[in-house]
Amino acid sequence: MRKLAFASAFIVGLAALSIRPFAASKPVTYSPVPLKVTIESGLQITADDDSPYENGQGGTTANFDKYGNLIVSFGRPVCFNYDVDGVEDPPPPGCYNNSYISTVPKQQGDGALQELGLGLSQCVQLNWQFRDASNVLWRNGFHRNRDLPGPQAGTSYAVVTRTDADTWEVEPRALSCPGYDNPAGMARVFTQESDRGKWVYTDYGLYSLPFHLTLTRQ
Secondary structure, three states: OEEEEEEHHHHHHHHHHHHOOOOOOOOOOOOOEEEEEEEOOOOOEEEOOOOOEEOOOOOOEEEEOOOOOEEEEOOOOEEEOOOOOOOOOOOOOEEEOOOEEEEEEOOOOOOOHHHOOOOOEEEEEEEEEEEOOOOOEEEEEEOOOOOOOOOOOOOOOEEEEEEEOOEEEEEOOOEEEOOEEEOOOEEEEEEEEEEOOEEEEEEEEEEEOOOOEEEEEO
Protein backbone atom coordinates (compact mmCIF):
# COMPACT_ATOMS: atom_id res chain seq x y z
CA MET A 1 0.00 0.00 0.00
CA ARG A 2 1.15 3.60 -0.59
CA LYS A 3 0.64 6.67 1.61
CA LEU A 4 0.13 10.05 -0.06
CA ALA A 5 -0.40 13.50 1.49
CA PHE A 6 -1.95 16.56 -0.13
CA ALA A 7 -2.84 20.04 1.10
CA SER A 8 -6.48 20.22 2.16
CA ALA A 9 -7.31 23.32 0.08
CA PHE A 10 -6.14 21.55 -3.06
CA ILE A 11 -8.18 18.46 -2.24
CA VAL A 12 -11.30 20.50 -1.46
CA GLY A 13 -10.98 21.96 -4.94
CA LEU A 14 -10.69 18.50 -6.45
CA ALA A 15 -13.68 17.29 -4.43
CA ALA A 16 -15.83 20.11 -5.77
CA LEU A 17 -14.85 19.21 -9.30
CA SER A 18 -15.55 15.51 -8.75
CA ILE A 19 -19.13 16.08 -7.59
CA ARG A 20 -20.33 17.64 -10.84
CA PRO A 21 -17.44 17.40 -13.31
CA PHE A 22 -19.34 18.60 -16.35
CA ALA A 23 -21.22 21.57 -14.84
CA ALA A 24 -19.70 24.35 -16.98
CA SER A 25 -23.19 25.82 -17.40
CA LYS A 26 -26.43 25.40 -15.53
CA PRO A 27 -27.19 21.66 -15.68
CA VAL A 28 -30.42 20.14 -16.92
CA THR A 29 -32.46 18.75 -14.03
CA TYR A 30 -34.90 15.85 -13.77
CA SER A 31 -37.59 14.66 -11.39
CA PRO A 32 -35.95 12.68 -8.56
CA VAL A 33 -36.99 9.03 -8.23
CA PRO A 34 -37.10 7.50 -4.70
CA LEU A 35 -35.84 3.92 -4.61
CA LYS A 36 -35.81 0.63 -2.74
CA VAL A 37 -32.34 -0.97 -2.87
CA THR A 38 -31.81 -4.74 -2.67
CA ILE A 39 -28.21 -6.01 -2.37
CA GLU A 40 -27.62 -9.53 -3.68
CA SER A 41 -26.07 -11.95 -1.18
CA GLY A 42 -22.99 -14.10 -1.77
CA LEU A 43 -20.72 -11.40 -3.24
CA GLN A 44 -17.97 -9.21 -1.73
CA ILE A 45 -20.36 -6.37 -0.82
CA THR A 46 -23.57 -7.57 0.84
CA ALA A 47 -26.45 -6.48 3.07
CA ASP A 48 -26.54 -7.23 6.78
CA ASP A 49 -29.71 -9.31 6.24
CA ASP A 50 -32.11 -10.22 3.44
CA SER A 51 -34.33 -7.14 3.68
CA PRO A 52 -34.01 -4.19 1.28
CA TYR A 53 -32.92 -0.65 2.11
CA GLU A 54 -35.87 1.64 1.44
CA ASN A 55 -35.83 5.38 0.94
CA GLY A 56 -37.24 7.15 4.00
CA GLN A 57 -37.08 4.09 6.26
CA GLY A 58 -34.58 3.37 9.03
CA GLY A 59 -32.38 6.32 8.14
CA THR A 60 -31.87 5.29 4.51
CA THR A 61 -32.14 7.79 1.66
CA ALA A 62 -32.00 6.35 -1.86
CA ASN A 63 -32.87 8.04 -5.14
CA PHE A 64 -31.94 9.06 -8.61
CA ASP A 65 -31.34 12.75 -7.89
CA LYS A 66 -32.28 15.78 -9.96
CA TYR A 67 -28.99 15.53 -11.88
CA GLY A 68 -29.68 11.94 -12.94
CA ASN A 69 -27.18 10.29 -10.58
CA LEU A 70 -27.65 7.45 -8.08
CA ILE A 71 -27.30 8.60 -4.45
CA VAL A 72 -27.75 6.15 -1.56
CA SER A 73 -27.08 6.77 2.13
CA PHE A 74 -27.57 3.45 3.93
CA GLY A 75 -29.29 3.54 7.33
CA ARG A 76 -28.37 -0.08 8.13
CA PRO A 77 -25.03 -1.84 7.95
CA VAL A 78 -23.54 -2.93 4.65
CA CYS A 79 -20.78 -5.58 4.75
CA PHE A 80 -17.49 -5.32 2.83
CA ASN A 81 -15.22 -8.34 2.41
CA TYR A 82 -11.71 -7.63 1.06
CA ASP A 83 -10.36 -11.08 1.91
CA VAL A 84 -9.79 -12.57 -1.54
CA ASP A 85 -7.37 -15.26 -2.68
CA GLY A 86 -3.85 -14.15 -3.56
CA VAL A 87 -3.91 -10.77 -1.78
CA GLU A 88 -1.51 -10.10 1.09
CA ASP A 89 -2.48 -7.78 3.98
CA PRO A 90 -6.02 -6.99 2.79
CA PRO A 91 -8.10 -4.30 4.51
CA PRO A 92 -10.15 -5.71 7.39
CA PRO A 93 -13.63 -6.92 6.44
CA GLY A 94 -16.62 -5.64 8.36
CA CYS A 95 -20.18 -4.31 8.36
CA TYR A 96 -20.61 -0.55 8.58
CA ASN A 97 -23.69 1.52 9.37
CA ASN A 98 -22.80 4.65 7.41
CA SER A 99 -21.93 3.59 3.87
CA TYR A 100 -22.76 5.86 0.97
CA ILE A 101 -22.97 5.48 -2.83
CA SER A 102 -22.69 8.29 -5.34
CA THR A 103 -22.33 8.15 -9.12
CA VAL A 104 -21.42 10.58 -11.86
CA PRO A 105 -21.68 10.04 -15.64
CA LYS A 106 -18.87 8.30 -17.47
CA GLN A 107 -18.71 11.16 -19.92
CA GLN A 108 -20.37 14.45 -20.76
CA GLY A 109 -23.70 13.99 -22.50
CA ASP A 110 -24.67 10.69 -20.89
CA GLY A 111 -28.33 10.82 -19.92
CA ALA A 112 -30.01 10.71 -16.52
CA LEU A 113 -30.30 7.22 -15.07
CA GLN A 114 -34.04 7.62 -14.43
CA GLU A 115 -34.45 8.37 -18.16
CA LEU A 116 -32.54 5.28 -19.35
CA GLY A 117 -34.48 3.36 -22.01
CA LEU A 118 -35.91 -0.08 -21.31
CA GLY A 119 -33.36 -2.82 -21.86
CA LEU A 120 -30.48 -0.35 -22.21
CA SER A 121 -27.31 -0.09 -20.12
CA GLN A 122 -25.12 2.85 -19.15
CA CYS A 123 -21.64 2.91 -17.63
CA VAL A 124 -21.13 5.26 -14.67
CA GLN A 125 -18.36 6.21 -12.25
CA LEU A 126 -19.29 4.99 -8.77
CA ASN A 127 -17.85 5.62 -5.30
CA TRP A 128 -18.95 3.45 -2.36
CA GLN A 129 -17.53 4.69 0.94
CA PHE A 130 -17.86 4.18 4.70
CA ARG A 131 -16.19 5.21 7.97
CA ASP A 132 -14.75 2.59 10.29
CA ALA A 133 -14.71 2.58 14.11
CA SER A 134 -11.61 4.80 14.09
CA ASN A 135 -13.39 7.37 11.87
CA VAL A 136 -11.15 6.52 8.93
CA LEU A 137 -12.90 7.11 5.61
CA TRP A 138 -12.65 4.16 3.21
CA ARG A 139 -13.40 4.75 -0.46
CA ASN A 140 -14.05 1.97 -2.97
CA GLY A 141 -13.71 3.58 -6.39
CA PHE A 142 -15.26 1.91 -9.42
CA HIS A 143 -13.50 4.01 -12.01
CA ARG A 144 -14.01 7.04 -9.77
CA ASN A 145 -11.05 8.41 -7.80
CA ARG A 146 -13.00 10.79 -5.48
CA ASP A 147 -10.05 13.11 -4.66
CA LEU A 148 -7.13 10.67 -4.90
CA PRO A 149 -5.04 11.60 -7.95
CA GLY A 150 -3.95 8.78 -10.16
CA PRO A 151 -5.10 6.58 -13.01
CA GLN A 152 -8.15 4.37 -12.78
CA ALA A 153 -6.86 1.81 -15.26
CA GLY A 154 -7.91 -1.70 -14.32
CA THR A 155 -10.98 -0.63 -12.34
CA SER A 156 -14.57 -1.28 -13.40
CA TYR A 157 -17.25 1.20 -14.27
CA ALA A 158 -20.57 0.34 -12.66
CA VAL A 159 -23.12 -0.71 -15.28
CA VAL A 160 -26.72 0.43 -14.81
CA THR A 161 -29.35 -1.55 -16.77
CA ARG A 162 -33.05 -0.74 -16.87
CA THR A 163 -34.95 -4.01 -16.87
CA ASP A 164 -38.51 -2.62 -16.77
CA ALA A 165 -40.33 0.67 -16.19
CA ASP A 166 -39.72 0.56 -12.42
CA THR A 167 -36.51 -1.49 -12.04
CA TRP A 168 -32.81 -0.91 -12.62
CA GLU A 169 -29.86 -3.20 -11.88
CA VAL A 170 -26.36 -2.00 -10.99
CA GLU A 171 -23.17 -4.06 -11.00
CA PRO A 172 -19.52 -3.65 -12.05
CA ARG A 173 -19.84 -6.29 -14.76
CA ALA A 174 -17.76 -6.97 -17.83
CA LEU A 175 -19.01 -4.80 -20.68
CA SER A 176 -17.55 -2.78 -23.50
CA CYS A 177 -18.12 0.72 -22.12
CA PRO A 178 -17.48 3.45 -24.74
CA GLY A 179 -13.71 3.66 -25.19
CA TYR A 180 -12.96 1.17 -22.41
CA ASP A 181 -13.02 -2.61 -22.12
CA ASN A 182 -14.64 -2.89 -18.68
CA PRO A 183 -13.36 -5.65 -16.38
CA ALA A 184 -15.70 -7.27 -13.87
CA GLY A 185 -15.86 -6.25 -10.22
CA MET A 186 -12.61 -4.30 -9.82
CA ALA A 187 -12.31 -1.30 -7.48
CA ARG A 188 -9.45 0.89 -6.30
CA VAL A 189 -9.49 0.90 -2.48
CA PHE A 190 -8.00 3.71 -0.42
CA THR A 191 -8.43 5.50 2.91
CA GLN A 192 -8.58 9.22 3.67
CA GLU A 193 -7.51 10.76 7.00
CA SER A 194 -6.76 14.32 8.16
CA ASP A 195 -3.31 15.05 9.62
CA ARG A 196 -2.32 18.62 10.59
CA GLY A 197 -4.29 20.32 7.84
CA LYS A 198 -3.49 17.78 5.14
CA TRP A 199 -5.37 14.81 3.75
CA VAL A 200 -3.35 11.63 4.02
CA TYR A 201 -4.31 8.78 1.70
CA THR A 202 -3.35 5.13 1.93
CA ASP A 203 -3.72 3.43 -1.43
CA TYR A 204 -4.47 -0.30 -1.15
CA GLY A 205 -4.54 -0.77 -4.91
CA LEU A 206 -7.01 -2.88 -6.89
CA TYR A 207 -9.44 -5.32 -5.27
CA SER A 208 -12.11 -7.61 -6.65
CA LEU A 209 -15.33 -6.28 -5.07
CA PRO A 210 -18.27 -7.57 -7.10
CA PHE A 211 -21.75 -6.47 -6.04
CA HIS A 212 -25.23 -6.48 -7.52
CA LEU A 213 -27.97 -3.99 -6.70
CA THR A 214 -31.62 -4.09 -7.73
CA LEU A 215 -33.24 -0.65 -7.61
CA THR A 216 -37.03 -0.49 -7.53
CA ARG A 217 -39.06 2.69 -7.88
CA GLN A 218 -41.08 3.42 -4.74
